[in-house]
Amino acid sequence: MTDRGALDALRQAIEVSPDNLPLRRHLAEQLLAAGLLMDAEGQFREALALAPGDAGLATGLAEAFLRQGKNGAAIAALDRVADGPPKAGLILAKALVAEGDVPAARPRYWEAVARDAALADPAFEAALGHSQAPPVPVEEIDAEPPEGRVPSGTGSGVTFDDVAGMDEVKQTLRMKLLLPVQQPDLFAAYGKRAGGGVLLYGPPGCGKTHLARAAAGELGAGFISVGLSDILDMYIGSSERNLHSTFETARRNAPCVLFFDEVDALAARRSDMRHATNRQVVNQFLAELDGVEAGANEGVLVLAATNAPWYLDAAFRRPGRFDRLVFVPPPDAAARAAVLSLLCREVPLAEMDFRKVAGATDGFAGADLKGVVDRAVEAKLQEAMRAGRPLPLATGDLLDAARAARPTAVPEWMATARNYVMHANESGTWDDLLPWIGGKGR
Missing domain, CATH: 1.25.40.10 (Tetratricopeptide repeat domain)
Structure with a gap:
């Protein structure tokens, strides 16, 4: 004293x-x-x-x-x-x-x-809830709010095997993000270093966040999920410092997957911004992606996801930043069947025809399919409680749930995308969307 x-x-x-x-x-x-x-x-x-x-x-x-x-x-x-x-x-x-x-x-x-x-x-x-500090920051992102903390724990436990379909998307992520870390000598022979950025875009609920977590799990790397509340601050200069601190944490823990969800809120077009402070956040983000020093971001794999890629500042698509835009499409029939199978892994099942259910869920995103399974399980639980014993889920149960559901966001998103593809695609940025909106390649 x-x-x-x-x-x-x-x-x-x-x-x-x-x-x-x-x-x-x-x-x-x-x-x-x-x-x-x-x-x-x-x-x-x-x-x-x-x-x-x-x-x-x-x-x-x-x-x-x-x-x-x-x-x-x-x-x-x-x-x-x-x-x-x-x-x-x-x-x-x-x-x-x-x-x-x-x-x-x-x-x-x-x-x-x-x-x-x-x-x-x-x-x-x-x-x-942790007895010791994790050697690498990792976050389990199933629990959504509060989002975007510099995480704790080790290993996401999710890999590409847990992502149904999307083989082309997974191959792109492997080549751009994973293989340079897994085979550094081979890539170094071609002047390629581990690191870089990929922007995942597509309709809501189609698995962009799940893909990001799976990429970290595939690599066995840390996973830092960044939300708006971690970056944006009311005090001048604080948002830029928060952004720099986030990148510094990722650099100290490389190899690391740094994931920005709803990135359009942090990387919007500067020409649309009324306040200079908001433009400074975009400038800081661009500077961090470039790395203050040569090789500063080596081993930092930057993934971002957005439902509105057309609102991003064009500077983010420059090589070395988010130079790969990867369309994450709504699941096709085969992918929907695979998603339903994954969602029902821990549910007691009768003989199940997932393909039939997939055919009844055209236009459903992954999140919509989860809603179908949840609805069917709840109805089956009520039956089981009346019967006093567990009852297996059948194809008819999923079909009944699918008939009562409607796709939430895919049709609206595709209508918006059509406007950009048909009227603002001079550079060919949105060519990947052409098959999905009924357009023709050039």
């Missing part, structure tokens, strides 16, 4: 020299160490008034808030911290856990421990 006499002497010195920042900082830290939290809070506030951008002072204020149970205030205090000390991440993680947001807390904690191993807290790790 800090001696009370020493604290009184510091207070008296502050009264004489109220604008002495080092002295006020020292007093605030000593009050915090002594457990005089309200007094410490006041001194940190006064010090921040003298130095508003001081990350160390903001971290101290957040700790004072946290120890008083003011978790929301602690989070708010750290919102403005950029490139703060590792302890800031630990404090933020604890505040997030206290607020019930464990998924958001995990990446903050592991990042802090990676920077300063002395911050490791086994008891807190138990609260996070």
Whole structure:
């Protein structure tokens, strides 16, 4: 404990020299160490008034808030911290856990421990649901919100074997992203390095996110899923710093799949933006894709997904960035049958004709097919409860569910795509869509 006499002497010195920042900082830290939290809070506030951008002072204020149970205030205090000390991440993680947001807390904690191993807290790790820090950041993305955290855990457990159909798409991903990592010597002989970007686009619910996770699982690499809430910030400059920090995390953990979902929100056309701050986020994104130094992004495999590729700034399609646009189509009949088979793997089945069901679900996306299976299973569960025993799912059950369902997004998406393919395709960017909208190649 800090001696009370020493604290009184510091207070008296502050009264004489109220604008002495080092002295006020020292007093605030000593009050915090002594457990005089309200007094410490006041001194940190006064010090921040003298130095508003001081990350160390903001971290101290957040700790004072946290120890008083003011978790929301602690989070708010750290919102403005950029490139703060590792302890800031630990404090933020604890505040997030206290607020019930464990998924958001995990990446903050592991990042802090990676920077300063002395911050490791086994008891807190138990609260996070992991006993030790993962060697590579990986995220299981089945649980959607909250999205886009720098993840925790090891191995996604999903590979291309778990992706029905889409053989051409998977082959493109293998050649562009996976093989350069798996066979580096061969690719180096042709001047190719591991890394680069692929943009997956297509109707909602057709498996773009699932493909990204499978690519990471196929490689055995880390998987970082980035959401808008991880990047965009109300304070000027913070969004750019968040984006840089995300790429730095991926670079430290290469080989790593860095996945941006709904990327059109971060990479929209700059000509459509009214505010310079939004254009700066796009500029930062382009700079990170290029890498600040030669080879900086080697081993960082950047995947992005969007339902609206036509809204992306054209600069993102330059070679070395998202130079491969890969159309992820709605599943055809064979793929729908395979998807249904995968979805029913853990369901008790009678003799099942998945092809027949696939024929009744034309225009259904993968997400629609999951809805069909869920509907059929729920109806069968009600029958099983009445019968008092498990009953197998039959072809008729899936057909009944399919007749009651309607495809959600594919028809609308195709109508929009038709406009771009027929009227804004001078460069041939959207030629892959021609067979799907009834157009003709040039």
